[in-house]
Amino acid sequence: MDLVNHLEGRLLFAVPKKGRLLQASLNLLEGADIQFKRENRLDIALVKNLPIALVFLPAADIPTFVGEGRVDLGITGYDQVQEHDAGVRALARVRRMSNEWDPARAAASAKPQGCETVMDLGFGSCRLQVQAPAKGDYAEGKDLIGKNIGTSFVHLAHEYFARLELEQEGVTDPARVEGRKLRTKIIELSGSVEAACALGVADGIVDLVESGETMKAAGLKAIDTVVETSAILIKSKAPSNPGLVELIASRLRGVITAQRYVLCQYNVPRAKLAEATKVTPGKRAATVTSLDEEGWVAVSAMVEKKRIAPVMDELVNVGAEDILVLDIHNTRSS
Ligand SMILES: Nc1ncnc2c1ncn2[C@@H]1O[C@H](COP(=O)(O)OP(=O)(O)OP(=O)(O)O)[C@@H](O)[C@H]1O
Numbered sequence: 001m002d003l004v005n006h007l008e009g010r011l012l013f014a015v016p017k018k019g020r021l022l023q024a025s026l027n028l029l030e031g032a033d034i035q036f037k038r039e040n041r042l043d044i045a046l047v048k049n050l051p052i053a054l055v056f057l058p059a060a061d062i063p064t065f066v067g068e069g070r071v072d073l074g075i076t077g078y079d080q081v082q083e084h085d086a087g088v089r090a091l092a093r094v095r096r097m098s099n100e101w102d103p104a105r106a107a108a109s110a111k112p113q114g115c116e117t118v119m120d121l122g123f124g125s126c127r128l129q130v131q132a133p134a135k136g137d138y139a140e141g142k143d144l145i146g147k148n149i150g151t152s153f154v155h156l157a158h159e160y161f162a163r164l165e166l167e168q169e170g171v172t173d174p175a176r177v178e179g180r181k182l183r184t185k186i187i188e189l190s191g192s193v194e195a196a197c198a199l200g201v202a203d204g205i206v207d208l209v210e211s212g213e214t215m216k217a218a219g220l221k222a223i224d225t226v227v228e229t230s231a232i233l234i235k236s237k238a239p240s241n242p243g244l245v246e247l248i249a250s251r252l253r254g255v256i257t258a259q260r261y262v263l264c265q266y267n268v269p270r271a272k273l274a275e276a277t278k279v280t281p282g283k284r285a286a287t288v289t290s291l292d293e294e295g296w297v298a299v300s301a302m303v304e305k306k307r308i309a310p311v312m313d314e315l316v317n318v319g320a321e322d323i324l325v326l327d328i329h330n331t332r333s334s
Pocket residue numbers: 018019020021058059060076077078079080124125126152190191208209210211229230231
């Protein structure tokens with residue numbers, strides 16, 4: 001089937017085609033019952049049960065497609081959106097300074113540009129950090145001013161060092177950051193950035209750190225954080241079907257909540273109810289029902305998965321009995 005000719009009337013939804021965000025994104029789509037079959041090597045898949053087409057793109061390109069309004073929705077890292085936005089600021093500055101810049105024409109091409117964050121998706125958490133050799137003398141970002149910096153995040157690295165250089169010169173005007181000609185040399189690398197210091201290409205790097213294992217193995221240490229990031233859902237400023245965007249967002253929110261929470265049920269003497277519901281206040285409020293046994297009630301409340309063990313300990317101390325913890329398959333709320 002010629003998929004490109006079947007996109008008419010469908011909401012375009014960009015999903016990372018590989019890398020760290022791929023599997024968690026696919027799990028989320030499955031949880032939201034977005035059904036599709038991706039043919040081998042094809043980067044477009046039609047959703048069977050909704051008027052959506054999934055477009056599989058590199059995470060780094062998704063903010064561009066969504067920001068230009070070519071794709072309605074996308075899953076990518078917050079770091080990638082920040083890098084894209086820093087690139088747009090740099091380009092705008094170059095245009096303003098060249099003859100190409102025509103404010104009237106820019107205002108006339110009025111299609112809203114840029115993307116908006118719909119929600120945090122709760123996975124892909126890591127930090128974009130400035131790193132230097134663990135055994136070297138560089139202890140802070142400013143020690144790397146004037147040095148060689150390897151990174152895939154060239155625009156964020158440029159802005160970071162532009163700020164430091166201006167600070168060192170005592171300049172406080174933030175407008176001078178964009179497009180500043182740097183004394184620091186930013187070297188663009190597309191992967192395995194950590195190798196750059198050991199191989200003499202760079203004095204320091206700006207790259208992502210999650211567990212810190214890659215950084216440690218390369219003999220590096222983090223000396224500053226540029227951006228804290230996690231996966232986010234973004235939408236274009238003028239999506240083709242805002243109602244469908246809302247529906248997808250609501251389904252994804254339901255899946256994420258279900259992944260984060262468990263349902264805790266227990267019986268407790270009515271006299272201890274106030275104490276017990278302080279331990280499990282629920283998302284909005286705990287559900288309390290009377291038991292056949294005089295003086296006892298049953299309580300059920302959602303509890304964050306990561307807190308469930310101490311919560312159960314506290315419930316036992318309060319006098320709760322028959323404590324059950326149940327997985328939540330899916331949730332929905334307005
Ligand atoms: N170690 C990590 N832990 C958690 N999230 C990460 C990690 N590394 C990257 N990410 C997130 O995943 C996004 C995509 O990174 P990833 O390295 O998977 O990209 P990729 O599309 O495979 O590109 P590349 O070919 O450059 O590696 C990053 O922008 C970041 O938001």
